[in-house]
Amino acid sequence: MGYRILEPEDIPAYLRERGHWDEATDPEVREVSDGNMNRVFLASAPDGTRSLAVKQALPWVRVAGPSWPMNPDRADAEARAYEQVAKVAPDKIPAIHGYDPENYALVMEDMSDLEVLRTLLNEGASYGPHTSARIGEFVAQFSFATSDFGMTSADRKALIAASVSPELCKITEDVVLSEPYIEHEHNHWHEGVADLAERFRADARLRTEVADLRHVFMTSAQALLHGDLHTGSIMVGDREGTPVVRVFDPEFSFVGPIGFDLGLYWANTLVSEQRAMTLGRLTDHADQLRLSWEAFETEFRRLWPTRVDPFFDDAYLDRFLKRVWTESLGYAGSEIIRRIIGFAHLTDLTTLEDQVEASRRSLLIGRELIVSRGELPDVNAVRALVQPT
Ligand SMILES: Nc1ncnc2c1ncn2[C@@H]1O[C@H](COP(=O)(O)OP(=O)(O)OP(=O)(O)O)[C@@H](O)[C@H]1O
Ligand SMILES: [Mg+2]
CATH class of the missing domain: 3.90.1200.10 (Aminoglycoside phosphotransferase (APH), C-terminal lobe)
Known part of the structure; x- marks a missing residue:
């Protein structure tokens, strides 16, 4: 399908497509991006039983927009680092549920209780x-x-x-x-x-x-x-x-x-x-x-x-x-x-x-x-x- 920039309303279908969500009810999604570079969404079951975080790299710096292009393959570096840490210190990073290199999107543990x-x-x-x-x-x-x-x-x-x-x-x-x-x-x-x-x-x-x-x-x-x-x-x-x-x-x-x-x-x-x-x-x-x-x-x-x-x-x-x-x-x-x-x-x-x-x-x-x-x-x-x- 190619790289597509995810909006909050795309997240439920995206998580289902990628096999991360099979509950009957769609998750409720909110965007929590507060960094400079990327977008972060939290997707939670309405009954509070399950929750995931999705981080997507854009082809530019988030706070600057398309006028400051930046290769989204920085998400590959992020996924690679997590993969290595997971082998030796899994308790010190969020649990990683999957990385989608086509969309530069990482699905991970929701840490909003921290x-x-x-x-x-x-x-x-x-x-x-x-x-x-x-x-x-x-x-x-x-x-x-x-x-x-x-x-x-x-x-x-x-x-x-x-x-x-x-x-x-x-x-x-x-x-x-x-x-x-x-x-x-x-x-x-x-x-x-x-x-x-x-x-x-x-x-x-x-x-x-x-x-x-x-x-x-x-x-x-x-x-x-x-x-x-x-x-x-x-x-x-x-x-x-x-x-x-x-x-x-x-x-x-x-x-x-x-x-x-x-x-x-x-x-x-x-x-x-x-x-x-x-x-x-x-x-x-x-x-x-x-x-x-x-x-x-x-x-x-x-x-x-x-x-x-x-x-x-x-x-x-x-x-x-x-x-x-x-x-x-x-x-x-x-x-x-x-x-x-x-x-x-x-x-x-x-x-x-x-x-x-x-x-x-x-x-x-x-x-x-x-x-x-x-x-x-x-x-x-x-x-x-x-x-x-
Ligand atoms: N797994 C997560 N669970 C809950 N909140 C998260 C998670 N990942 C990120 N966040 C929230 O989103 C914010 C931005 O995340 P992150 O620092 O990964 O993005 P970034 O765009 O790379 O930021 P920066 O500009 O600092 O590089 C975090 O400060 C945190 O508040
Ligand atoms: Mg960052």
């Missing part, structure tokens, strides 16, 4: 003991399984070839890893940080370090990544007394440096800490980088004895994890900076009545994480930088 982590944090919630630990484990399980430690060399080459995602990688290469450091029409900022934006553009040392991170992003094929692991890509909640943490929206997935996933998460936890500090609502914010790193490292080391290629010895594991740590800090810094003086900003800061102090502190932390990443050996060194005594 909440987006960023929303909760902005409302003043704390993380609790589970969230960052699950995120660290998620990164370890997903990345180990899709690295040369978890797959044979031949399978890995096939995965790398299948996962090349030029259009979405280019967005990151530009929006995250270059534009904030040059004059660019995408960039904008609060006038209270204009001096820092200017200073960063003239900062040769910072520029070279970002160039290094950018080149690593372009060339380091360590593992399949989520590619956009910020607090808006995580849902949390409680199901029958059990804490639930689900990672979603891996449309930026590609084979790259593992530190990019950890770094994005860290950046978002560090900025949420600055928000909480401004509001006098600090709770467990300062623990999150440590909790996620420790969970990542513990899980990666737990998986290490299962590696497919034992030529990689234990001393190499130590070296490899150190590299991931250092790169994570650099990507955390670049994510903080781009979210304040680049294209897309964070509601963590923009919804503050006075965002200037938190933004300035964040920018300076971001720069320091980038330029000093090689001299920050552990979590305590990062805390000392974030919270100077």
Whole structure:
């Protein structure tokens, strides 16, 4: 039939056609798209017994319309990432009921009983003991399984070839890893940080370090990544007394440096800490980088004895994890900076009545994480930088 753009009224027939709905009564459908890129529909039985989510990629950026075309095959990348995670960490993603490549549409578990982590944090919630630990484990399980430690060399080459995602990688290469450091029409900022934006553009040392991170992003094929692991890509909640943490929206997935996933998460936890500090609502914010790193490292080391290629010895594991740590800090810094003086900003800061102090502190932390990443050996060194005594 070919690619057709689904409207809410098409969803019941679509779900029946694809074999996802055989109840006598059609589902009630509502659109919940609140992202920039795609459409999301929730389809629920009127009696509340069953519910599904449908996410479709359009051939353009949703909020811009046809004037900003974008290949809908980003949905293929999303489906591929979910397929890999489902093998090793099915409890950390929505259940995937099917992917329809012809229509770039994914049918998955309705998670509307959960909440987006960023929303909760902005409302003043704390993380609790589970969230960052699950995120660290998620990164370890997903990345180990899709690295040369978890797959044979031949399978890995096939995965790398299948996962090349030029259009979405280019967005990151530009929006995250270059534009904030040059004059660019995408960039904008609060006038209270204009001096820092200017200073960063003239900062040769910072520029070279970002160039290094950018080149690593372009060339380091360590593992399949989520590619956009910020607090808006995580849902949390409680199901029958059990804490639930689900990672979603891996449309930026590609084979790259593992530190990019950890770094994005860290950046978002560090900025949420600055928000909480401004509001006098600090709770467990300062623990999150440590909790996620420790969970990542513990899980990666737990998986290490299962590696497919034992030529990689234990001393190499130590070296490899150190590299991931250092790169994570650099990507955390670049994510903080781009979210304040680049294209897309964070509601963590923009919804503050006075965002200037938190933004300035964040920018300076971001720069320091980038330029000093090689001299920050552990979590305590990062805390000392974030919270100077
Ligand atoms: N499986 C789901 N169940 C319930 N709600 C969902 C589900 N998937 C997505 N949503 C809702 O739809 C919103 C947009 O989803 P998603 O982030 O996947 O779309 P996107 O267009 O890729 O967004 P972005 O611009 O952030 O990339 C989410 O923030 C969430 O509120
Ligand atoms: Mg998205």
